């Protein structure tokens with residue numbers, strides 16, 4: 506099967522984008538997503554994004570996401586920015602030319618994506634969730650303590666270290682901790698351990714954030730199903746939300762990831778998280794799989 510694709514990135518978080526409206530990808534499996542995402546033997550990307558026809562009324566598109574380990578993902582923020590740039594550049598929606606907004610259906614609901622005049626994209630990521638069981642996370646018996654609105658969950662690591670983490674759902678699950686120096690943080694080791702910690706039955710994205718000032722953080726994210734990425738949109742949103750709930754951040758917040766900058770605003774519990782940032786097309790290609 507010969508497939509056309511577009512390689513894109515949002516702040517260095519990179520994607521393979523397929524037009525699954527004009528191409529039939531229904532036969533592809535998790536093995537295929539892994540093969541396509543493999544950086545030595547395939548195209549290489551953190552996630553694979555499918556542009557599909559919506560199955561619910563009122564939506565312009567359906568947006569399906571796979572990690573490069575082949576697992577299906579509920580939401581992908583950097584990918585959403587690339588999604589709207591892709592459908593605009595490919596002329597896949599007429600009304601976008603006027604409103605420059607599209608409504609997309611995702612596994613956990615809907616999102617509105619806006620293409621700004623300067624080429625950046627603003628995504629309404631919806632309201633974050635804080636119910637551990639919804640993440641899902643198993644927290645029975647885990648010592649927890651409150652800090653401002655946030656409940657911190659203490660997790661013990663294999664060598665006895667204890668970490669206070671915030672649990673935030675952006676449709677996908679995030680475990681966020683504050684560190685004093687994000688560049689020195691053990692992201693690869695602790696991220697890998699927490700990703701598959703028994704507390705998280707469906708694994709988890711692991712965020713490390715350093716508070717520079719109330720309006721600026723530096724982050725690194727060890728992503729579920731992809732490892733450390735240069736940026737993670739939902740992870741950046743989860744970190745900002747956790748910091749605001751802990752009383753150490755004030756909206757809006759500039760988020761410096763290794764691959765670029767994101768701007769995130771959140772007005773508090775029940776309100777949506779708004780994320781703005783870059784979306785870049787790298788190249789078009791085709792592959793036989």
Ligand SMILES: N[C@H](CCC[C@H](N)C(=O)O)C(=O)O
Nearest residue numbers: 581582583677728729738739
């Ligand atoms: N890179 C994506 C997150 C993918 C999340 C995925 N790693 C998972 O939840 O399994 C983002 O920009 O939000």
